[in-house]
Amino acid sequence: MANTSQLKVIYGDGTLGVGGDDFHYIFSYSRGGLESLVIGGKEWLYREPKPTFWRATTDNDRGNGFSKKSIQWLGADMFIDVKSIDVKVNNQLIDFPGAPLNNRYSNNEFVDQIEIIYHYETLTIPSATVDVSYTVTANSVIKVAVHYAGQKELPELPVFGMRFVLPTKAIGYQYDGLSGETYPDRMAGGVPGVYQIDGLPVTKYLVPEDNGVHMETNWVTVTRNSTKNNADSSSVPFSLTFEKVDQPFAFSALPYTAEELENATHIEELPLSRRTVVTILGAVRGVGGIDSWGADVESQYHIPADQDIDFDFVIKRGSK
Amino acid sequence: MSHEKKAQADSRWLDDPEVFRINELPAHSDHRFYRNQDEIERDQSSFVQSLNGDWRFSYAKDPMSRQKDFYKADFDSSNFDTIRVPGLIEFAGYNKIHYINTFYPWEGKEFRRPAFTMGPDQDEAGMFSKGKDNHVGAYIKKFTLNPDLQGHDVRIRFEGVETAMYAWLNGHFLGYAEDSFTPHEFDLTPYLTDGENTLAVEVFNRSTASFLEDQDMFRFFGIFRDVSLIAQPAVHIEDLSIKPTVNDDFQSGRLKVEAQFSGQQSGVVAHLTVAGATGKQVYESRSEVDSDVRLADTSFKTIHLWDNDNPYLYQLTITLTDKDGRTLEVVPYQFGFRRIEINQDKVIVLNGKRLIIKGVNRHEWDAESGRVVTMSDMKQDIETFKKNNINAVRTCHYPDHISWYYLCDTNGIYMMAENNLESHGTWQKLGSVEPSYNVPGSVPQWKAAVLDRAKNNYETFKNHTSILFWSLGNESYAGDDIEAMNSYYKEVDPSRLVHYEGVFHNPKYKQTISDVESRMYATPTEIEAYLKDNPQKPFLLCEYMHDMGNSIGGMKSYMGLLDKYPMYQGGFIWDFIDQAVAVKDEVTGQKVLRYGGDFDDRVSDYEFSGDGLMFADRTEKPAMQEVKYYYGKY
Numbered sequence: 001m002a003n004t005s006q007l008k009v010i011y012g013d014g015t016l017g018v019g020g021d022d023f024h025y026i027f028s029y030s031r032g033g034l035e036s037l038v039i040g041g042k043e044w045l046y047r048e049p050k051p052t053f054w055r056a057t058t059d060n061d062r063g064n065g066f067s068k069k070s071i072q073w074l075g076a077d078m079f080i081d082v083k084s085i086d087v088k089v090n091n092q093l094i095d096f097p098g099a100p101l102n103n104r105y106s107n108n109e110f111v112d113q114i115e116i117i118y119h120y121e122t123l124t125i126p127s128a129t130v131d132v133s134y135t136v137t138a139n140s141v142i143k144v145a146v147h148y149a150g151q152k153e154l155p156e157l158p159v160f161g162m163r164f165v166l167p168t169k170a171i172g173y174q175y176d177g178l179s180g181e182t183y184p185d186r187m188a189g190g191v192p193g194v195y196q197i198d199g200l201p202v203t204k205y206l207v208p209e210d211n212g213v214h215m216e217t218n219w220v221t222v223t224r225n226s227t228k229n230n231a232d233s234s235s236v237p238f239s240l241t242f243e244k245v246d247q248p249f250a251f252s253a254l255p256y257t258a259e260e261l262e263n264a265t266h267i268e269e270l271p272l273s274r275r276t277v278v279t280i281l282g283a284v285r286g287v288g289g290i291d292s293w294g295a296d297v298e299s300q301y302h303i304p305a306d307q308d309i310d311f312d313f314v315i316k317r318g319s320k
Numbered sequence: 321m322s323h324e325k326k327a328q329a330d331s332r333w334l335d336d337p338e339v340f341r342i343n344e345l346p347a348h349s350d351h352r353f354y355r356n357q358d359e360i361e362r363d364q365s366s367f368v369q370s371l372n373g374d375w376r377f378s379y380a381k382d383p384m385s386r387q388k389d390f391y392k393a394d395f396d397s398s399n400f401d402t403i404r405v406p407g408l409i410e411f412a413g414y415n416k417i418h419y420i421n422t423f424y425p426w427e428g429k430e431f432r433r434p435a436f437t438m439g440p441d442q443d444e445a446g447m448f449s450k451g452k453d454n455h456v457g458a459y460i461k462k463f464t465l466n467p468d469l470q471g472h473d474v475r476i477r478f479e480g481v482e483t484a485m486y487a488w489l490n491g492h493f494l495g496y497a498e499d500s501f502t503p504h505e506f507d508l509t510p511y512l513t514d515g516e517n518t519l520a521v522e523v524f525n526r527s528t529a530s531f532l533e534d535q536d537m538f539r540f541f542g543i544f545r546d547v548s549l550i551a552q553p554a555v556h557i558e559d560l561s562i563k564p565t566v567n568d569d570f571q572s573g574r575l576k577v578e579a580q581f582s583g584q585q586s587g588v589v590a591h592l593t594v595a596g597a598t599g600k601q602v603y604e605s606r607s608e609v610d611s612d613v614r615l616a617d618t619s620f621k622t623i624h625l626w627d628n629d630n631p632y633l634y635q636l637t638i639t640l641t642d643k644d645g646r647t648l649e650v651v652p653y654q655f656g657f658r659r660i661e662i663n664q665d666k667v668i669v670l671n672g673k674r675l676i677i678k679g680v681n682r683h684e685w686d687a688e689s690g691r692v693v694t695m696s697d698m699k700q701d702i703e704t705f706k707k708n709n710i711n712a713v714r715t716c717h718y719p720d721h722i723s724w725y726y727l728c729d730t731n732g733i734y735m736m737a738e739n740n741l742e743s744h745g746t747w748q749k750l751g752s753v754e755p756s757y758n759v760p761g762s763v764p765q766w767k768a769a770v771l772d773r774a775k776n777n778y779e780t781f782k783n784h785t786s787i788l789f790w791s792l793g794n795e796s797y798a799g800d801d802i803e804a805m806n807s808y809y810k811e812v813d814p815s816r817l818v819h820y821e822g823v824f825h826n827p828k829y830k831q832t833i834s835d836v837e838s839r840m841y842a843t844p845t846e847i848e849a850y851l852k853d854n855p856q857k858p859f860l861l862c863e864y865m866h867d868m869g870n871s872i873g874g875m876k877s878y879m880g881l882l883d884k885y886p887m888y889q890g891g892f893i894w895d896f897i898d899q900a901v902a903v904k905d906e907v908t909g910q911k912v913l914r915y916g917g918d919f920d921d922r923v924s925d926y927e928f929s930g931d932g933l934m935f936a937d938r939t940e941k942p943a944m945q946e947v948k949y950y951y952g953k954y
Contacts, residue, residue, distance in 0.1 A: 058869050058870045058871070059868040059869030059870070059871065059927065060866075060868065060869070060870075060871055060873075063868075179945060180942045180945045181870075181942030181943075182942075183870075183873055184873075185873030185874045185875075185876075186872055186873045186874075186875070186943060186946045187946075188875075188876060188946060188949050188950065189945035189946040189947070189948055189949030189950070190945065191945075203870070203941070203942055204913075204935060205869040205870055205930075205941075206869065206898060206900055206913060206915050206927050206929075206930035206936075207869060207915075207927045207930075209869050209870055210870060211870055211942075266912065266913075266914070266918075267912065267913075268905050268907070268908060268910060268912045286873040286874065287870050287871055287872070287873035288871065288873045288874060289865045289866060289867065289871040289872045289873045289874050289875065290841060290843055290864075290865070290866070290874060291841040291866045292866045292868040292869075292871065292928075292931070295841070295843065297873060297874070298873075298874045298877065301873065301874070
């Protein structure tokens with residue numbers, strides 16, 4: 001008999017499975033993140049979500065040399081080390097349930113709440129640590145809390161967030177936030193409201209660059225109608241929602257990663273769009289605009305590396 | 321020498337900065353004239369015959385290999401291709417599309433110094449007339465005069481030809497012109513035949529004018545604006561000067577209208593009417609046109625003022641009738657009452673109220689045709705302005721299509737009307753100020769050419785209410801020649817302000833050039849420092865908020881200065897629309913937008929051509945909502 005008031009936990013040898021009423025999540029030990037997020041039978045992840053540090057160089061970033069100054073963060077964005085993983089059951093840290101310690105468990109393990117914390121170390125010199133914690137409760141909601149520990153010898157960050165790559169291209173998204181594409185130093189004209197965006201539009205800057213950021217967002221619902229599952233031919237739309245806990249967040253939903261954008265010199269060079277890259281951002285650097293050949297972004301819109309950054313949000317099934 | 325009548329063309333004019341107009345009719349106001357009211361309503365003057373359309377064309381890679389005798393009446397042009405006029409030679413596929421910013425387009429390919437900058441005897445003969453990179457377009461157009469034009473004196477008008485042109489009719493030399501962005505008119509009357517006429521135009525890619533036309537833009541050549549035949553009525557208003565002034569009470573005003581006539585004026589009467597926006601006539605006069613050129617000099621007890629919120633225009637109509645009462649021509653012109661000045665607090669005021677410039681710089685651009693813009697493009701741009709609270713435009717860095725000025729009048733757009741002048745390649749060297757061969761500078765041989773540009777701009781557009789500022793040019797440093805341009809405007813037009821930014825780099829001319837302190841891309845901190853330190857002139861930014869790619873961050877800091885400093889008067893965002901060219905992608909077949917360097921064009925400044933608030937396809941960039949917000953707030 002299904003126990004819907006508690007989570008069922010599978011203490012696997014390489015993963016930790018967490019299931020409930022029509023949902024199932026798998027946290028990988030070897031791959032450094034959440035490997036599977038299935039709700040209503042639909043997989044939501046292509047690869048494990050990871051912290052993200054890079055934005056595709058804007059024309060102003062190129063002009064003022066910011067990309068060169070912050071180049072370490074490009075490497076950090078592409079590759080990252082997981083140093084350790086902690087598991088907490090009902091808020092209590094447990095001994096890491098890997099083999100053979102997990103022999104003590106059974107196929108009938110139920111908890112009220114489970115939290116998996118990945119401790120990352122960036123491949124910068126010096127390195128910085130990032131902790132990403134996933135707390136799952138029986139109602140299927142995942143709370144994600146992200147902590148960057150300030151490291152004063154590192155350059156300013158282009159951006160800081162969590163990147164989720166979804167297996168197929170979304171048919172659109174809806175969000176409660178500001179109209180249009182906004183950045184910390186360019187959001188006065190954004191009108192609060194709920195906006196429906198069809199497809200995953202990429203702003204067609206002549207040279208592909210960071211784009212599509214939406215500041216001050218309360219929630220965003222991404223809707224797809226296809227999966228990679230060969231046994232699933234349904235085209236009935238299904239949705240996943242990212243929602244603020246206390247503080248609004250910024251996000252972008254694009255068919256490309258920062259690196260894919262970075263690599264193109266024209267829109268038409270971007271690959272055929274086939275996935276969805278949702279980035280939930282805890283810190284966004286301004287775009288600047290005084291000139292495009294040297295002027296810096298105003299200092300209040302920088303992301304200093306020597307200060308902690310914390311943000312959190314929840315992931316929920318369905319639409320808002 | 322430049323005003324001498326010449327019967328033969330001479331290719332050496334390309335090398336001589338003192339030759340820039342040969343046999344051209346003097347620049348005059350851009351008023352249109354019609355046979356009757358009905359033609360006005362249809363905006364179709366039967367005095368005008370358009371020569372737009374297909375012309376015959378031959379391209380030569382340099383002056384040495386061109387067909388020199390193609391202009392002759394008996395020349396066999398059967399081997400010529402067909403080209404569209406107006407159109408750019410590059411877009412027709414003959415010459416490589418090339419974008420470059422500061423450097424001259426021959427950077428790394430030809431060593432050139434402007435004539436006389438290296439010494440009074442350094443005339444640089446042959447620099448362009450024998451220039452290996454001086455491509456040549458030979459155009460031939462055969463036409464027969466419409467019946468409506470027959471029996472009249474007829475002139476031809478080229479509204480824009482880049483960069484230097486020679487013209488012939490039926491083998492007779494008409495004249496030579498530079499200044500790519502203002503109209504050129506030549507008298508055809510002595511050479512016209514009743515049957516088929518053959519017009520020949522030779523357009524050179526480069527001349528000494530190239531040193532003055534180094535604008536940050538795609539570098540093109542060809543006949544890129546309209547070409548028309550224009551019949552002259554028996555008596556004709558050749559030049560019109562409308563001077564509405566506003567009295568100190570801002571409720572009453574005065575109107576002076578003066579005209580210069582051509583033709584046999586005996587017994588001809590000019591009937592002048594002024595109507596308000598509702599069509600109600602508010603003034604009328606009749607004068608013999610024999611001697612007196614003043615058609616009106618009258619006070620108005622109550623006037624409606626013109627501004628951005630309420631661009632109220634009066635309709636002036638002048639009808640010339642002969643002694644038998646037959647209408648010779650009807651000239652309509654709309655004008656507004658407005659007053660621009662700097663007040664005792666050194667603040668620019670429009671109609672007594674502080675002027676706040678919420679402007680953009682606007683290059684003329686259409687992704688499908690480059691510098692050839694359509695009425696639809698211009699109307700769309702005005703709509704975009706109105707929708708996003710943009711109240712001002714700088715015609716960077718050349719005079720625009722004539723229709724744009726009328727659109728700005730009717731829509732209340734404050735215009736900074738800039739001369740066709742930019743020579744940053746002669747003094748900006750890899751970011752440093754190095755004016756060792758700057759032109760025009762104080763080089764005497766370059767003065768007349770830039771003064772002519774100032775005059776063309778003034779005479780053509782002087783009646784446009786929208787023009788609040790004459791701008792001497794862009795990024796050309798400062799010297800005696802630009803100082804003379806300033807004096808010219810002050811002499812002919814005390815009713816408007818003169819703008820020039822380049823004195824910032826040569827402050828010894830600050831007293832004699834520019835009514836305003838103008839900067840480009842100054843930081844909010846730098847602006848504040850100026851405004852706090854006993855400023856002598858009101859401040860504006862002729863360029864700011866460089867909208868390249870994903871930009872326009874930090875606008876708040878500029879807009880906030882408006883609250884703190886009355887002498888801060890706003891600025892013009894750089895710029896309105898991306899310059900990018902629509903082409904078919906060679907891989908996917910999709911229509912895509914390309915920028916500098918995408919045509920194997922070297923040396924290039926690549927994507928620096930795309931700095932607009934609009935994408936090149938005239939859709940808004942996301943940053944526009946920020947501009948709309950701040951421009952709406954002030």
